[in-house]
Amino acid sequence: MTTETAAAFHPALLEPPEKEARPQWTELPSEVLSEIEKITGKIAAAEIAWGGYSPSACFRATAENGEKYFIKGSHPGQAAHGAKALRQEIHAYTTLKFLQQLAPRFHGSISVGDEDDWRLGIWDMVDGKTALPWTLAKTQAVVDLLWQLHSSVSRADVPDLPDGRESNHVSDFFLGERLWKRFEREDDSNRQQHFAELFEDSDAARQWLDTHLPALVRLQSGMSGMTGPEGVVHFDLRSDNILFNAEGRAVIVDWTDTCWGQVLLDIVLFAQCVAAESGIAPQTVIQQYEDVSGHIYPREDVLSVVATVTGYFADNAWRAVPQELPRLRWVQSICLQAGLSWLAAEGAAPLPGMLCQK
Ligand SMILES: Nc1ncnc2c1ncn2[C@@H]1O[C@H](COP(=O)(O)OP(=O)(O)OP(=O)(O)O)[C@@H](O)[C@H]1O
């Protein structure tokens, strides 16, 4: 890889200063607090936990006995799918007993009122640091953990875990559906033009799309016939979902989209997010995983997954910024740029240019 391509991996877009619309601890109704304290004992202090991009309720709480908890879930000020996300995550924790080795210990959950009311899960707090800044030692630690996740159980051990090909939110990835394919049709959304306008030179980007879309769609279509290793897939391995505890051990959080499927999706998603947030080339992370797993992934398969993941970011980064998620389009944009740079470095499609600051 040339030095010039490596430079393109650095995020050029400034992070928006706004924060997500997470509720304060003091907004918890007394009946919710008393339900929590049945599990944790009396809470002495709590603060909002910042980190991800959603407006879910997230708290770091310390009990009077000194135990520290992480409490998260949905709340009345949030869109209805928050409760479903929490349900799915609790299902993953209860189905996959071995998660205790990779994730914080799950203590239980509380709910008050109907679906739109408070629904919270309670975990051990990871009292450490976020994954940033990335180093090769940190990516290696995560890769080791991923290999453990992907190789711990067979399908027969986890019959209740959803199949990625059948899960609403993630099936497009596993089946290679929609994503870039949506750019083939003109419709009212005008997505081709919106995509082009993400770039400094939108005319060149529009032309790039017309020229290279068939190749990207072809790569994406390769997902449906892929036969590589399958396992438990976390499916959201960004730096904000990885913490390093006080002993410096990597811990993975946010198991909302956990499902069964091609593990290459996890590896590519992780490598692409690392590339979006550091100067580490994604191929280096793939190599780390191949070394630890002893399995070499065919280049065509890797490119199929990179194209698929990049197609997701391409069809989301251009959309309007949701009021409660002010940094979502930004993170999608830097991941899009990293994916396009990766495809360019591998000769799948040249760079359409650099994204511009919105
Ligand atoms: N057990 C934990 N201990 C300490 N901090 C945590 C723990 N779990 C998560 N966090 C922090 O809280 C943030 C939000 O948690 P999590 O990712 O689980 O929530 P989420 O509702 O899925 O949010 P998002 O969709 O924004 O990622 C994480 O980015 C992380 O920084």
Ligand SMILES: [Mg+2]
């Ligand atoms: Mg998260």
